[in-house]
Amino acid sequence: MIHQYEGKATYNGERLYLDKTELIQAGFQPGVRYSTRTDDSLIELSISETGSNRVSQKQRKDRVIPIIDKTGFDIREALADCKHIIVTIHFGRVTIKGIKSTAEQLKKQIVNHTSEKQTDLTTISFCAGAGISSSALVAAGFKEVAAVEYNPKEGRESKFSDIYLQNHNDTIMFNVPMQHLKANDLPAADVWVATLDCV
Numbered sequence: 001m002i003h004q005y006e007g008k009a010t011y012n013g014e015r016l017y018l019d020k021t022e023l024i025q026a027g028f029q030p031g032v033r034y035s036t037r038t039d040d041s042l043i044e045l046s047i048s049e050t051g052s053n054r055v056s057q058k059q060r061k062d063r064v065i066p067i068i069d070k071t072g073f074d075i076r077e078a079l080a081d082c083k084h085i086i087v088t089i090h091f092g093r094v095t096i097k098g099i100k101s102t103a104e105q106l107k108k109q110i111v112n113h114t115s116e117k118q119t120d121l122t123t124i125s126f127c128a129g130a131g132i133s134s135s136a137l138v139a140a141g142f143k144e145v146a147a148v149e150y151n152p153k154e155g156r157e158s159k160f161s162d163i164y165l166q167n168h169n170d171t172i173m174f175n176v177p178m179q180h181l182k183a184n185d186l187p188a189a190d191v192w193v194a195t196l197d198c199v
């Protein structure tokens with residue numbers, strides 16, 4: 001099942017379900033016919049007199065809400081492995097774009113090019129702070145192997161790096177100015193991430 005708001009889970013793309021009043025403004029009145037086209041992780045619904053689908057409806061208090069409710073192999077295939085979706089409503093057309101995990105996509109590309117077994121992609125974060133961006137990377141499917149954090153303006157250079165290690169205790173922390181590091185000081189990683197510097 002697909003929810004109609006960006007950022008919601010997709011339940012592996014088993015079903016498409018939209019119930020938005022904005023559909024009426026776009027011409028998707030209850031009873032109107034529409035066609036469906038899928039392309040990779042994009043689904044496009046277009047109003048069409050010869051379309052094989054029809055907009056249904058539900059009653060909510062004194063309002064009629066149009067509903068697009070569709071299942072099918074093409075939708076499941078287009079949204080397979082998508083973690084989030086973006087729904088855009090235009091006049092006469094609705095587009096649903098599936099967003100796949102960045103780490104998962106990169107893993108597939110690496111496996112396809114090297115024929116190696118799929119493993120977690122690794123990262124190193126610079127200006128890591130207390131580890132908020134690192135937590136986002138881990139949630140996206142990466143494995144953080146090292147971080148660099150040094151902030152003498154706080155009066156104690158290790159203030160943020162100590163907090164970081166409480167949340168990422170299996171990561172190597174370099175509590176030194178990054179310009180003091182050489183590339184071969186760091187462990188191997190697939191991605192280097194530089195977050196915004198505090199200044």
